[in-house]
Amino acid sequence: MKRLSKMYDRFYEQILDEHEARRRRAGAGEFVASDLVDVLLQLAEKGRSESSEAKLTRDGVKAFIQDIIAGGTESSAVTIEWAMSELLRRPDAMASATDELDRVVGRGRWVTERDLPDLPYIDAVVKETMRLHPVGPLLVPHHAREDTVVAGYDVPAGVRVLVNAWAIARDPASWPDEPGAFRPERFLGGGAGAGVDVRGAHFELLPFGAGRRICPAYDLAMKLVVAGVASMVQGFAWRLPEGVAPEDVSMEEHFGLSTRRKVPLVAVAEPRLPAHLYAGVE
CATH class of the missing domain: 1.10.287 (Helix Hairpins)
Known part of the structure; x- marks a missing residue:
């Protein structure tokens, strides 16, 4: 310590x-x-x-x-665990992420922050994870400052307002291609999510909220999660324990301070980089 x-x-x-x-x-x-x-x-x-x-x-x-x-430590760790869970359930997506890292970074060094702009598939994996598993599914409570009408509903001044970001991110109107499925490709060119950002400008995806009450550390959190997922995928070959099939991985949620997995993810990791690169990792 x-x-x-x-x-x-x-x-x-x-x-x-x-x-x-x-x-x-x-x-x-x-x-x-x-x-x-x-x-x-x-x-x-x-x-x-x-x-x-x-x-x-x-x-x-x-x-x-x-x-x-x-x-932001817990929320970032929770999101990374969800991302790894989804990748283990889709071995083809794990392979695509690994191939991108080998192509862009190689195996002679660790991925760094400078590499992140050149990793669109890893970025898409994180966005898709945040779409399906927002850490705060109802965001932070809001307060109506004045009487207003939203979609035909009267919202009087002074009431507490909750935004269901979880439901919005699974709405077929915004995500027509199997909204409940994990598909990072939807955020790449030609997909329904191409051009959609997570910084509050697109209301169909609000993992950090929007406006004056958006998460103040959204930029840091995004870099931490993308870098974390990239490091884990680059540094290790991941597989499920013997006898566990991808479809057997539980995706039940537990709602608390953050929406984490109800059952912790169990996976087997094997180093895939030169041994000397792990010697400097503390």
């Missing part, structure tokens, strides 16, 4: 150092905050010059960053 704590502290320090260096290059008078870390560092600097007891320190900024990263 102590070693892990020190490793994370170095990581957070690197983030702060990069932001501070960018600020110094721009100059104090010309610098404009571009993200939350910039704002937090400005507040910490302001706090050092004030007498208030409630000050934001550098350690406080690092703690805030840690909360943001940790807050």
